Amino acid sequence: MEQVRQLFGSHARDCRVGQSPPRNDSVPELYKDSSMKFYSTRNKNNVASGAQAVCRGISEEGGLYVPSEFPVVSKEKTESFCGAAYEDTAAEIVGMFLPEITELAEYTRAAYSRFCGDPAPVVQIAENTFITELWHGPTHAFKDIALTLLPHLLSGSK
DSSP states (O other), rough: OOOHHHHHHOOOOOOOSOOOOOOSSSSSSSHHHHEEEEEEETTTEEEEEEHHHOOOOOTTTSOBBEEEEOOOOHHHHHHHHSSSSSHHHHHHHHHOOTTOTTHHHHHHHHTTTTSSSSSEEEEEEEEEEEEEEEOSSSSTTHHHHTTTTTTHHHHHHO
């Protein structure tokens, strides 16, 4: 958070509320109007909503959009992700950054249904060593994790 404050000054906020927004199957009014702001890495005065940042991709001056705050996920919430379907966890986490996109659960299910089994299985390769395999998507490349979801996010951002 300190690096974000150095980059963006007073525009950066710390979102340590201890609870995550609910799954976006049914988003309460509280979250619909509380769109997270995103700032350009090249101009802190260039502010966009999450939906705008998704649609624009790159800011006018060539910067990337970064979130103004980073939601803190409680230990209990993190533990609830263990054993959950990847697409459900993805919808919850992405929903913390893009609460205005209300169809996230539908989008993540559609995007990750194109994968062969679990999109990102954690595999044990030694006694205390685990890796996440990121090659189970349609092109068998790590980029599939983000790029199969992106068209759905673009549709939901309009």
